[in-house]
Amino acid sequence: MSATTTNSNGNGMVVEAKDVTKVYQMGRVEVRALDGVSLVIKQSEFVAIMGPSGSGKSTLLNLIGCLDRPTTGELHIAGTDIAKLSDRKLAQIRGKQIGFVFQTFNLIPRISALQNVLLPMSFVNTFSPSERVKRAQQILDTVGLGQRMKHFPNELSGGERQRVAIARALANNPSVILADEPTGNLDTKTGRSILELFKSLNQQGRTIVLVTHDPNVAANADRIVHVMDGRIQDETFNHAVTVARS
Amino acid sequence: MRLGEILRLSWTNIWNHKMRSLLAILGVLIGVGAVIAIVTMTEGLQTAIETTFTHDILRADTISITSEGGFAFFGSTQAFSDRDVEYIKNLKLSTGESPVKVTDVIGRVRGDVLSFEGRRFLDSTVRVITSPDVIPLSGDQKSQPVTGKGQVLVGVGTAASMCERFKEKDFGSFSDKDKEDFAKLAKDKFDEIIKQDCEHVLKDPRKAELLVCAYKKAKQTNASEITDALKKECADSLTRFTPMADRVRGQTLHLKYLAADSTIKEDDLKIVGIVKDTQFIRSDVSYVSVDYHSDTELLDGTERRVYTGLIVSVNKEFINRLKEVKDALDAYFKSPQADARKILGSEKKVEINTLDEIISQIRGEIGKFTAFMGAIAAVALLVGMIGVMNVMLITVKERTREIGVMKATGATNGGVLRLFLSEAILICSIGALVGVFLGVGGSKLVIKAMEAVFEIKDIPFVFVWVWYIVAVIVGMLVGIVSGVYPAWSAARVNPIEALRYE
Numbered sequence: 001m002s003a004t005t006t007n008s009n010g011n012g013m014v015v016e017a018k019d020v021t022k023v024y025q026m027g028r029v030e031v032r033a034l035d036g037v038s039l040v041i042k043q044s045e046f047v048a049i050m051g052p053s054g055s056g057k058s059t060l061l062n063l064i065g066c067l068d069r070p071t072t073g074e075l076h077i078a079g080t081d082i083a084k085l086s087d088r089k090l091a092q093i094r095g096k097q098i099g100f101v102f103q104t105f106n107l108i109p110r111i112s113a114l115q116n117v118l119l120p121m122s123f124v125n126t127f128s129p130s131e132r133v134k135r136a137q138q139i140l141d142t143v144g145l146g147q148r149m150k151h152f153p154n155e156l157s158g159g160e161r162q163r164v165a166i167a168r169a170l171a172n173n174p175s176v177i178l179a180d181e182p183t184g185n186l187d188t189k190t191g192r193s194i195l196e197l198f199k200s201l202n203q204q205g206r207t208i209v210l211v212t213h214d215p216n217v218a219a220n221a222d223r224i225v226h227v228m229d230g231r232i233q234d235e236t237f238n239h240a241v242t243v244a245r246s
Numbered sequence: 247m248r249l250g251e252i253l254r255l256s257w258t259n260i261w262n263h264k265m266r267s268l269l270a271i272l273g274v275l276i277g278v279g280a281v282i283a284i285v286t287m288t289e290g291l292q293t294a295i296e297t298t299f300t301h302d303i304l305r306a307d308t309i310s311i312t313s314e315g316g317f318a319f320f321g322s323t324q325a326f327s328d329r330d331v332e333y334i335k336n337l338k339l340s341t342g343e344s345p346v347k348v349t350d351v352i353g354r355v356r357g358d359v360l361s362f363e364g365r366r367f368l369d370s371t372v373r374v375i376t377s378p379d380v381i382p383l384s385g386d387q388k389s390q391p392v393t394g395k396g397q398v399l400v401g402v403g404t405a406a407s408m409c410e411r412f413k414e415k416d417f418g419s420f421s422d423k424d425k426e427d428f429a430k431l432a433k434d435k436f437d438e439i440i441k442q443d444c445e446h447v448l449k450d451p452r453k454a455e456l457l458v459c460a461y462k463k464a465k466q467t468n469a470s471e472i473t474d475a476l477k478k479e480c481a482d483s484l485t486r487f488t489p490m491a492d493r494v495r496g497q498t499l500h501l502k503y504l505a506a507d508s509t510i511k512e513d514d515l516k517i518v519g520i521v522k523d524t525q526f527i528r529s530d531v532s533y534v535s536v537d538y539h540s541d542t543e544l545l546d547g548t549e550r551r552v553y554t555g556l557i558v559s560v561n562k563e564f565i566n567r568l569k570e571v572k573d574a575l576d577a578y579f580k581s582p583q584a585d586a587r588k589i590l591g592s593e594k595k596v597e598i599n600t601l602d603e604i605i606s607q608i609r610g611e612i613g614k615f616t617a618f619m620g621a622i623a624a625v626a627l628l629v630g631m632i633g634v635m636n637v638m639l640i641t642v643k644e645r646t647r648e649i650g651v652m653k654a655t656g657a658t659n660g661g662v663l664r665l666f667l668s669e670a671i672l673i674c675s676i677g678a679l680v681g682v683f684l685g686v687g688g689s690k691l692v693i694k695a696m697e698a699v700f701e702i703k704d705i706p707f708v709f710v711w712v713w714y715i716v717a718v719i720v721g722m723l724v725g726i727v728s729g730v731y732p733a734w735s736a737a738r739v740n741p742i743e744a745l746r747y748e
């Protein structure tokens with residue numbers, strides 16, 4: 001299974017942020033979660049975002065994921081300026097082009113692993129109803145949960161749940177996977193295997209943006225973006241990885 | 247999302263909170279069930295009453311006259327004197343024509359106590375009557391109208407009470423073998439008989455009496471004619487009380503009553519016939535002749551007989567001119583000349599009704615009753631609706647994080663709205679559907695209870711299809727109304743905040 005490349009724009013840029021700010025209004029207090037962020041992420045890149053707690057990592061990821069619009073600045077996702085899009089259009093982009101993976105897995109507890117993977121497919125009509133079950137089974141197979149499809153989330157271990165979550169993120173075959181501290185709730189060993197999964201997805205051509213605290217995790221990325229107080233402090237390229245790939 | 251998927255997901259959510267959903271469903275169910283039960287019941291009651299009026303009591307050519315406050319012609323005040331009756335018999339229209347054929351009277355017997363063989367009939371009452379039309383005889387050819395002294399017509403209920411005593415004796419005289427034969431006969435042949443033409447006969451347990459009689463008759467003749475004899479008994483519905491009437495006719499009832507001179511009198515009355523019971527000619531009412539007894543009032547220095555109500559039958563040519571006749575009667579009872587006016591004084595009016603008016607009056611009464619009950623049911627439904635809304639708000643609150651996840655994975659605001667709305671509609675539809683079934687079942691029970699309490703018989707069970715459909719649609723509407731706000735607030739959830747929500 002490989003990612004479709006048609007979802008990105010012609011110049012191969014998946015994300016283009018220009019001077020993006022995000023201000024949250026907490027009653028009278030303004031919280032500047034992002035304060036002038038400019039960032040470009042290319043097709044098939046593996047980018048890690050690092051920074052202390054409260055620095056704005058999640059906010060940046062959520063904006064890239066079209067969960068909200070920037071307060072000011074320009075943000076192009078796959079070539080479209082999302083600041084101008086309606087809620088409905090944003091939802092469509094989220095459904096078709098982006099797959100989210102969360103720290104706390106966020107599976108729906110009342111339905112089986114398989115149904116959790118099927119859910120995003122029912123929101124978006126990329127795949128016809130007749131293909132869906134087969135596809136969901138395939139994805140669960142590739143994340144190593146072929147035997148656990150009928151299980152409910154509470155019958156699965158943390159690592160298995162995160163695999164289901166990744167399978168769900170892949171359901172509509174998005175070109176971009178956004179992961180917010182996906183290994184944060186897992187032990188080191190399990191975390192490593194999840195990371196391997198991300199790496200293999202990246203090798204298939206999917207763009208990965210991954211927020212993490214852990215330098216060892218970040219070390220697997222092509223590039224590490226350091227965020228501090230809502231700004232990008234600096235970016236480091238991980239040559240070992242880049243060289244190894246090219 | 248496609249409808250099937252939405253419904254499946256909604257059902258999963260409902261199923262996963264069984265207790266909560268059940269309570270919400272129950273709220274709607276009670277509301278809808280109450281509405282359906284009330285509608286079914288009042289439809290039945292209305293049908294029963296109208297049937298009675300059109301077929302049993304009044305014909306199109308009659309006008310009833312009672313005092314205000316009485317029901318139909320059973321008004322409680324004895325306000326109409328024999329002078330009023332005389333006047334009405336000779337009533338003239340402005341054209342000089344005489345429209346009235348007969349004027350029948352209905353009156354009370356005060357302080358009446360009926361007993362048979364020393365046993366008192368507790369709820370039996372005795373009335374005075376002149377109309378053989380108003381009280382159709384049972385079809386038993388041997389029954390006669392009461393003509394005067396010492397005669398009484400009894401209602402079926404009273405007759406049945408008497409038969410109870412006979413039956414005790416009769417059954418006692420059957421041998422065990424006879425009883426067995428009887429049970430077997432009943433078992434083997436009933437289906438056959440019921441399929442023929444007399445279902446109605448056997449539905450009433452009291453009419454099993456008939457079978458006893460028939461069986462006895464059959465035994466006296468030829469055993470092979472048993473079914474034929476039974477069939478014959480059943481076939482003619484008019485003769486269905488004949489055996490009972492045969493039993494009762496000629497017996498003597500003892501009546502104690504308050505005479506016109508305020509002394510207590512006692513008398514033995516011979517039963518000359520049995521009276522068909524209907525909703526208004528109650529089965530425990532017995533009838534005596536006006537010549538035998540009637541109360542009197544001192545009017546203009548003369549003691550005059552008084553009655554609670556009059557039934558005026560007009561000549562055929564005047565059936566289409568009942569309004570004119572009614573106006574003439576009205577004019578009379580408004581004039582000071584009428585004795586009813588003197589007795590009733592200025593407060594109580596005289597009510598003059600044609601059959602149509604009586605029926606519409608009853609319809610109005612039932613309508614009021616239905617409206618009242620309907621209002622109660624509507625409140626129940628409202629409470630149910632609030633219950634569903636409450637449950638939905640809790641659900642939305644609980645699933646805030648899930649809403650965030652669904653939005654993150656591509657659900658639109660509209661999609662989320664539909665999901666929660668469908669959950670509310672599903673809850674309410676289930677409630678409404680089950681409510682319809684329970685309402686129908688419940689109304690059957692209530693009809694039984696009403697028949698027992700009010701001694702009204704044969705209230706038909708009417709299927710009110712339109713109402714069932716309306717109920718389900720209303721249930722869905724209730725779902726929409728109660729679900730729309732929770733669903734809307736779910737749709738509005740900001741995904742980022744929802745994902746941060748603990």
Ligand SMILES: Nc1ncnc2c1ncn2[C@@H]1O[C@H](COP(=O)(O)OP(=O)(O)O)[C@@H](O)[C@H]1O
Pocket residue numbers: 024025026031032033051052053054055056057058059060742743746
């Ligand atoms: N929805 C929100 N409403 C108000 N403040 C917010 C919201 N989201 C984030 N913030 C604030 O913005 C800042 C950045 O938050 P976040 O992006 O979650 O940081 P990180 O993920 O790096 O820990 C924090 O100060 C946080 O309190």
Ligand SMILES: [Mg+2]
Pocket residue numbers: 057058059180
């Ligand atoms: Mg964060």
